[in-house]
Amino acid sequence: MAKQTKHTQPDLTALERLRAVGLRPTRQRLALARLLFAQGHRHVSAEDLFKEAMAHRIDVSLATIYNALHDFTAKGLLRALSIDSMGSYFDTNTSEHHHFFFEHSGRLEDIRKDKVRISSVPPAPKGAEISRVDVVIRVKG
Amino acid sequence: MAKQTKHTQPDLTALERLRAVGLRPTRQRLALARLLFAQGHRHVSAEDLFKEAMAHRIDVSLATIYNALHDFTAKGLLRALSIDSMGSYFDTNTSEHHHFFFEHSGRLEDIRKDKVRISSVPPAPKGAEISRVDVVIRVKG
DNA sequence: CCTAAATTTAGAATTATTCTAGACTGCTTG
DNA sequence: CAAGCAGTCTAGAATAATTCTAAATTTAGG
Numbered sequence: 001m002a003k004q005t006k007h008t009q010p011d012l013t014a015l016e017r018l019r020a021v022g023l024r025p026t027r028q029r030l031a032l033a034r035l036l037f038a039q040g041h042r043h044v045s046a047e048d049l050f051k052e053a054m055a056h057r058i059d060v061s062l063a064t065i066y067n068a069l070h071d072f073t074a075k076g077l078l079r080a081l082s083i084d085s086m087g088s089y090f091d092t093n094t095s096e097h098h099h100f101f102f103e104h105s106g107r108l109e110d111i112r113k114d115k116v117r118i119s120s121v122p123p124a125p126k127g128a129e130i131s132r133v134d135v136v137i138r139v140k141g
Numbered sequence: 142m143a144k145q146t147k148h149t150q151p152d153l154t155a156l157e158r159l160r161a162v163g164l165r166p167t168r169q170r171l172a173l174a175r176l177l178f179a180q181g182h183r184h185v186s187a188e189d190l191f192k193e194a195m196a197h198r199i200d201v202s203l204a205t206i207y208n209a210l211h212d213f214t215a216k217g218l219l220r221a222l223s224i225d226s227m228g229s230y231f232d233t234n235t236s237e238h239h240h241f242f243f244e245h246s247g248r249l250e251d252i253r254k255d256k257v258r259i260s261s262v263p264p265a266p267k268g269a270e271i272s273r274v275d276v277v278i279r280v281k282g
Numbered sequence: 283c284c285t286a287a288a289t290t291t292a293g294a295a296t297t298a299t300t301c302t303a304g305a306c307t308g309c310t311t312g
Numbered sequence: 313c314a315a316g317c318a319g320t321c322t323a324g325a326a327t328a329a330t331t332c333t334a335a336a337t338t339t340a341g342g
Contacts, residue, residue, distance in 0.1 A: 024307095024308065024309085024319065024320075025308085026307075026308075026319090026320060026321080027307085027321095028320085028321070029320090045298095046298080046299080047297095047298085060321085060322090061321065061322045061323070062299090062322095062323095063299090063300080063301090063321075063322060063323080063324095064320085064321055064322070066298095066299065066300075067320080067321080080226070082223055082224065082225055082226040083223065084223055085221070085223040085228075085229040085329090085330090086297075086298075086329085086330080087226075087297090087298070088226040088298085088299090100263075100265075100266060100269075102269065103272060109266070111263055115261070115262070115263040116259065116261065116262055116263065117259065117260040117261040118257065118258065118259050118260070118276070119258045119259070119260040120256075120257065120258040121256070121257055121276075121278060122252055122256040122257065122278075124241075124278075124280050124282075125241060125250070125280065127282055128241075128243065128280040128281065128282040129280060129281055129282045130278055130279070130280050131244065131279045131280060131281045132278075132279045133276065133277070133278050133279070134276070134277045134278075134279065135259070135262075135274065135275070135276050136274070136275045136277075137262060137263075137265075137271055137273075137274050137275075138271070138272045138273045138274070138275065139265050139266065139269040139270060139271050139272060140269065140270055140272045141265075141268050141269040141270045165288065165289075165338095165339065165340080166339090167288090167289060167290080167338075167339075168290095168338085169289085169290070170289090186329095187329080187330080188328095188329085201290085201291095202290065202291050202292070203291095203330090204290075204291060204292080204293095204330090204331080204332090205289080205290055205291070207329095207330065207331075208289080208290080226298090226299090227298085227299080227328080227329075228328090228329070229329085229330090
């Protein structure tokens with residue numbers, strides 16, 4: 001129970017996480033980071049996080065939620081997802097992985113990278129470089 | 142030049158397409174279908190199509206553009222895409238295929254199905270059924 | 283033609299997100 | 313530790329994409 005990959009560091013405190021990426025550990029960023037990374041991996045929208053913060057009596061504005069989500073994403077603490085229209089989601093799992101998307105509920109579920117084998121992809125168009133391959137398995141039912 | 146798959150029927154008129162899926166061929170649906178399916182496969186936003194219609198002196202409201210895009214999608218004439226946040230796109234290619242997504246420009250490019258080989262996917266969660274597997278290859282540069 | 287049901291439309295309303303400008307705060311320095 | 317500045321936070325206005333509403337129009341059928 002000591003092994004950690006580059007992308008899974010459950011033991012880091014919110015403060016350590018912010019310091020590690022060079023984000024100033026302000027009161028609100030610390031509080032939000034604690035909410036986001038306390039539990040296992042999650043997919044949250046700005047509104048979700050805002051409500052959660054309110055429930056925890058954390059006084060933070062919606063604008064700050066957006067700022068923090070974007071800052072965290074820019075620094076690699078989160079990964080932005082946009083699978084269905086209307087609304088972005090942020091994934092606390094920044095490691096390489098894929099998703100199930102439940103069409104009726106809009107819910108997302110992680111799929112471990114090794115569960116999907118992509119044995120061939122086309123070469124990147126000239127001048128371009130592949131930055132990521134995202135697989136979304138849409139399910140109904 | 143006679144072969145056609147279920148999903149590629151370049152010779153159909155707009156009228157035939159609408160009739161085939163049971164949509165009433167109104168003046169505006171016909172005009173929009175002509176714009177959408179005249180040329181090769183495309184990725185258009187509501188705003189794109191609206192501007193294109195205006196350029197062609199087609200008098201249609203933006204609300205109707207949205208209605209038509211959604212109706213066409215529901216009937217399988219289009220496929221909805223949402224890869225980056227802000228803005229949905231509609232793909233005139235409804236056959237099984239994937240996409241390149243150019244991160245800096247936001248442009249999409251189709252990838253033929255056979256160019257991507259997915260040799261294993263996880264089983265659908267119990268009670269669910271896989272409806273589609275979407276692969277997006279994000280490229281930068 | 284006449285009617286009923288479907289469609290279109292202008293404009294208001296919603297929703298998600300970003301922007302603005304001023305107030306506040308964390309960090310560095312003296 | 314006080315001072316100051318850059319970075320951050322916030323309320324509220326502003327934008328942008330999309331949906332809704334209710335009325336006017338059009339299509340399909342007899």
